[in-house]
Amino acid sequence: MKRNHLVLMILLSAFVFTGCKSSFKKTDDGIVITLNKGDKKTAKNIRLQVISDDIIHVSATPDDKFPNTKSLVTTYKETQTSEWNVSEEHDNVILKTATTIATISLTTGEIIFSDINGKVLLAENKGGGKIFSNIEVEGKKAYTLQQIFESPADEAFYGLGQHQADEFNYKGRNEELFQYNTKVSVPFIMSSKNYGILWDNYSLTRFGDPRPYMNLDQFKLYDKTGKEGGLTATYMINGDSKNIFAERSESTIDYENLETVKNFPKDFPFHNSNIIWDGELEAKETGKYHFILYYAGYTTIYMDGQVIVPERWRTAWNPNSYKFTVNMKAGEKRKIKLNWKPDGGISYIGLKALSPKDTEEQNKLSLWSEMGDQIDYYFIRGNNPDEVIKGYRTVTGKAQIMPKWAMGFWQSRERYKTQDELLTALKEYRQRHIPIDNIVLDWSYWPEDAWGSHDFDAARFPDPKGMVDSVHAMDAKIMISVWPKFYYTTDNYKALDEKGWMYNRAVKDSIRDWISSGYIAGFYDAYSEGARKMFWDQMNEKLYSKGIDAWWMDASEPDILSNASMQYRKELSTPTALGSSTEYFNAYALVNAMAIYDGQRSVNPDNRVFLLTRSGFAGLQRYSTATWSGDIGTRWEDMKAQISAGLNFAMSGIPYWTMDIGGFCVEKRYEQAKEGSEDMKEWRELNTRWFQFGAFCPLFRSHGQYPYREIYNLAPENHPAYKSMVYYDKLRYRMMPYIYSLAGMTHFNDYTIMRALVMDFTADSNTYNISDQYMFGPNIMVCPVYTYKATSRDVYFPESTNWYDFETQEYIAGGKTMKVVAPYERIPLYIKEGAILPMGDDIQHTKEQQANITLKVYTGKDGEFTLYEDEGTNYNYEKGAYSTIKFLYNEATKTLTIEERKGEYSGMIKDRTFRIEFISKDKKKNQIWEVKYTGELEKIKLI
Structure with a gap:
């Protein structure tokens, strides 16, 4: 009897710890704290789950039990059930992994996150910072939620998706997270203190001040x-x-x-x-x-x-x-x-x-959401920003490797009205020997009264399959615009509506769109699994069967009625299959992307999926989906705003982003500009500068309303605008060995291609607010020019390294700001000391192989780079079919090592020539070597 009593006491001490006010219980993967509070506005139960040593999942509810809600954002299959421990000290519970400590107050529920040495990384607001208020929508009772964290004065915040107010560091700022044309909201925030917070909520959310702006x-x-x-x-x-x-x-x-x-x-x-x-x-x-x-x-x-x-x-x-x-x-x-x-x-x-608002309060990290079942967030620790993003993708899914052709140049316009227009544009690029990989067919290829039918207007597109085949015959791909929108007279609408899978409030309200005298349409409910499958089946039957290569998922906010009030937007898209649109307001683009990704892989598992979507959400990267910045304007301030927008989107954990080079919506003065006029001069310069910037973004695409955006339509071939755009198009393709290696890194290393300086130079606080220059991969610093007639700009050269001018090879010491020259035809580019930059032969498209590669070695510091190659268009890389070649430069011995090639794949170049160009601080010592490489170890010494 005494033995049984002792066993019972041991079990109680192991699993349930009690105090005078609160208690906690150890679970398989963490702990649950129960606070003895009667206040329904604060948390009663708080749960911490160990996802990994660096990732702690926090849930909190004022109720007696946690809701059983499946996350749309997360994909991890297991939590960590060992190699962590729990202890109690005074009135605190301490959960400790190999790298992270979470200390929870049994009095208030306040959580403090520290590194393994006890250095505080993030602390919830004094008292816990959790605020709940009741909300009921469409018969469901839930909570409006807020979580507040403390933040030291020297902290900076990034992420939150892509917004257009040209803000970069969100410290002390406010941002409302909802989806809108040109605005993409992702509830992930990354700190300069090397942690991130993923806020798992799909409703209207506010970062910073939770109050709405007032009149x-x-x-x-x-x-x-x-x-x-x-x-x-x-x-x-x-x-x-x-x-x-x-x-x-x-x-x-x-x-x-x-x-x-x-x-x-x-x-x-x-x-x-x-x-x-x-x-x-x-x-x-x-x-x-x-x-x-x-x-x-x-x-x-x-x-x-x-x-x-x-x-x-x-x-x-x-x-x-x-x-x-x-x-x-x-x-x-x-x-x-x-x-x-x-x-x-x-x-x-x-x-x-x-x-x-009190300055100290304004500067805190605060997240508020309109509706949710519980407070639900992930604390993600890292030793650097890349490790934080790796943690984000551990939770939300790995990024896919985009097809290689997607890393080339895309030409688009709003819009090619006939198949002849589209094919003529592509032929012109080929005849002029301007590299291109993808041509895009924008909206309205269907009969005027049949939006959503996925049919082609026979008068303008008499042979859609022949058009696609002709594109392929010119060694290019074709992307097509598909909306989640259906005119209610189409068979596709009727099939979806019969199953209850349409948002049909717009139909009931007889909302007409802008086509001709106006047509009535509804959007499908992408939150429904059955609707997603039917949506793909309809696309497969009418479009994929014709050989379409990629998908442009427009209006995926969903934009059922542009410029509707927030309330009416919710009314137009409710209920969803999962609940009210109030609760699921922001995640439509994610589930819409799932429909296409899962659908295409189900019918053709070997061909890489590629989606471009106008909206996005946390986890989008796992569906081989990129986002573009929507229908932005054609102004210099719009161009500048894309730099900060793209950088924050990248720091939201989604690696593939692009924009309409030159802007989409055109000022009338540009539409009407005459040859020789000041407006025409500015239009060409704007497009040139924007094109230069676009060449160093993850994806490189030109698109917009009239005037036409083809390079040869923007300027004659003897014009500096034409020459500059062709130069950077060709340079992009010469850099393809570098760029495609970065694409490989996004998958295998959870890398980020477009990188704010703070990502690589976190210790240099001067970089915290630099939003107009960035790293493209580890080696290239890009400094866009975004002012009319500017031929110079200020550039900050981060400390801890030195730099080389890409064009002149001039050596520049780091840790200072300089005014640099920026002639019309060139964007300032700088290469980091110690960089190894692989560049290939001139090619016209990515189907051409680059057997000969120049390795530009920028001496002065040790460096390394790994060349990644695979088959480019299939998923064999998931099965290990790829190769890597690692290059190492040792400054002390002045030696470049080309390591033994690892891995192989079908069609791999086994024998190639590496042309090594050593670039030195003293230009007179620059040397060039050639090495015949067969996959074996090679060492080349700079004499």
Whole structure:
């Protein structure tokens, strides 16, 4: 009896630890803490699961038990059930792995994450930082959630997807996470302290301040005469200050969607108009106000007579957001003027603000979501940013290796209206010997009244299979635009609707699109497994069977009705197969990508899938999917914003990103530009500079509205714009051995191709806010030029290494900022000391092999690089069919070692020539060697 009692006591001490207030239980893969709290606004149960030594999964609920909800984002199959331990010290429980310590307060539930040496990496807010409030949507009861973490002053934050306000380091900033054309929201944040937080929630989410931006009536407002109550809004016909249609007092500037624009003066003629809001703001609090401008057309904002937002433009149908801050004093009046020139018909404009928040609170890491069953996040530790992203992909899935052709150049336009136009464009590239791998067929190849039928309009595309075959005969691939949208008269709509797999609120409300007099359509419910399978089966029957190579998944937000209010957007896409659109608002692009990836691999498991989608979410990389930045504008500020947008998207864990080189939506002055005009000069320079930048992005594609974007349509062949674009296109292909090796690294090493400087130079705090230069792979620093007529720019050369100018081979010491030359035809590129850069022969497409490779060895420091090669278009690499050749440079012995080749694959080049170019600080010592390589170890010494 005593023995049984002793066993019972041992079991209790091993599995259930009790205190005067709270208790915890050890589980197979972690611990569960139960707090004795009656407050339903805070956590009662907190669960920590060990996913790996570096990854801790945290769940929290105010309920008695955890919900049994399957994650859309995560893919890991097992948790770690050993090689970690739990102990109790004072009022804390300590969970310790080989690399990470999580300390949990039994009093508050607050969690502190440390490295193995006890250095704090991240701490939840004092008291735990977990806040719950009840929400009920469509009959389901759940919670609105917030988790707050402490953050030291020297911390920087990156990630959150791709946004267009040209913000980079999110420390102290606010970002609302929802999906929208040009805005891609990914709930992953990466810290300069080498950890990441994956927030597993699909609803509308806010980083930073959890409050929504509020209208200007939060201020005391005065019109231009000083009368309190609102700003003076002056509506001028044709921009004529003497031809005033209406002048009235307005306490808000809130014309941001199809509902609020009804509040404009009735029958106001917007074409060529000008509206000015003028007056004064008086703040009720002292501090920093965060403003957000929502704009289409030409917009400028003045504060106290000074320009605070220089003129920005966006096409009427596709507004953009821009954020700025103003320090204000309570009771102090500040003059404000918003000058707005709509560009076309009824347009959109809004100006809102967040009132001041305590600086310490504003600078914390806070995540708020509208709806969820529980707080659910992953703490991911690493020794560097790459290890953090590796952890992210451990949780959400590995990136696929894109087909090799996808790393080449793509040509697209909005749109090739006939098969002859498409084939003629591709033929022109081949005849001019301009390298190209992919031609893109954008929307509206179908009959006008048959969107979603996946049929081709026979009058314009009389032989779709012959068109595809002709593309292939020219050694290129063809990508086609497919939307999740179906006119309700199509057989495809009817088949999906019969199963209950359509969002048909738009059909019931008779919403018409912009085609001709307008057609009525619905979107399919990609959250339904059956709908995903049927969606693919329809594509397979009509498109994949014709030999289509890749998929352009447009409007995958889903954009059922552009410029609808947030509430109506939810109403248009609910219910989903999993629950309300409020709960599943942000993940549509992820499940839509799953439909195509799983579908294609089910019918052709050997051919690599490639998807390009306008939206995205955490985990997208596992479906061989890239994202592009949507229908951006054709302005220099739009080009610059793509740099920070692309870098943050990459630091959101998804490696493949691209943009419309030159911008999609075109200012009328460019559409109408005449040869020799200043507008034509600027148009060509803008496209040239953008093309130079685009050549050093993970994917390289030109696309946009008229004027046509083919290189030969942008400028004549004797023009510097043409010469520069052809130069960088060819350079991209010469660098293919380097670029495709990076693609291999994204899969095997969980690498990131487009890299903010902070990723490689984290110890150099000067890099924390540099958003306009970046590393392309480990060796090339890219410094885009984004100002009209600029022939120089400032470049920061990170410390801890030195650099070589790619063009001149000039040697530059690191740790300083320099003004560098940037002639029209060249983008500043710099190669890191110690780099080994493999470059191949000139080729016209990636089906051509590059048997001879030049190894550019930039001496001064030890270096290494591994050349990766495989069959390029199939999944044999998953079975081990690939080869690697490792190059090592030793500075002390001045020796390059080419190691023995590892692995093999069908069609592998077994015998090749390596041309080694040693590049030295003293250019006179540069040397060139040639080595016949048969796969055996070779050593070459610099004399």
